[in-house]
């Protein structure tokens with residue numbers, strides 16, 4: 001018998017993927033350059049040349065069995081050492097190779113983190129707006145994902161709602177800063193308050209509550225914004241990192257879990273990841289990619305285009321009278337729609353070949369997301385379409401803005 005729960009998921013496909021498929025089909029009709037596709041968070045800038053050069057050099061000079069063989073189950077030791085050293089240099093924490101587990105992207109890292117600290121029926125809390133793939137990531141482990149409602153004033157944490165929701169079943173809190181979809185970076189004050197609350201709640205319930213810190217956008221932070229290192233604030237932190245966005249190589253599926261050395265059983269937890277891998281099949285990410293990223297740990301793709309795009313879009317949204325918290329990083333922006341139902345709003349935008357994603361599935365109905373990892377030239381052209389869309393569909397909005 002085939003399993004019904006996966007069959008049921010077919011009718012709840014990701015709205016992001018559906019819109020991206022729509023954009024591709026529309027592109028085949030009118031030319032993809034004429035479709036303003038803000039659906040998918042697929043990096044638009046090339047991988048650093050140095051990464052390519054190192055790959056070519058390795059392919060030309062190294063033993064095929066080293067490059068293409070299975071890696072050890074926790075990852076290649078020299079790679080784990082290099083990652084630990086790089087984290088220590090940046091954040092002043094005492095990581096060693098024994099605290100690092102190589103995983104296939106953030107998704108693979110998270111799959112291990114959830115299983116490390118939850119049993120079926122336990123709860124993981126996360127904060128809206130959140131990455132909708134957290135639902136299948138968590139729920140298919142048997143744990144239950146609970147969503148804390150958003151603080152729409154600035155998209156930092158809604159502590160009142162959070163404190164009311166933490167209970168004895170809460171084993172972990174999943175955070176994502178810089179955040180997909182809001183683009184917001186949690187402040188030092190937010191992370192300090194979260195850590196204080198969790199220390200209190202862990203004592204109250206008599207068990208550890210972990211922070212699982214999903215950090216694929218750690219390197220994409222804009223001018224004047226600081227992204228604090230979550231692990232520096234809370235001992236029981238499981239960092240889940242991905243090179244997908246920082247190096248523009250999401251197809252290579254590479255990232256890692258870094259267990260805070262201050263966790264009571266940090267090295268054991270890394271060994272446990274090796275056992276979890278055996279069950280879920282996210283084991284031994286490609287050896288050649290592990291070796292290549294270890295050589296460019298201090299490099300990123302040219303991420304400056306994202307800030308340029310963000311400023312262009314944010315200024316246009318402000319000119320048109322949208323409500324929007326200015327992103328501090330990532331390649332997402334998260335404005336409020338001009339009518340209550342963001343799905344209707346985004347549906348109308350399609351007439352102007354603007355592909356915007358309604359945020360109902362991100363836990364923030366009434367908002368929409370734009371993933372601006374596209375060429376700046378296209379962003380500029382899309383803003384004309386955005387102006388036309390607003391002027392035609394929401395003439396009152398234009399009047400209101402002119403009166404101000």
Ligand SMILES: Cc1ncc(COP(=O)(O)O)c(C=O)c1O
Pocket residue numbers: 041104105106107108131176180214216242243244250255
């Ligand atoms: C918040 C967040 N977490 C995890 C992931 C998965 O990242 P990866 O492709 O590295 O598995 C993504 C991808 O877009 C993301 O936005």
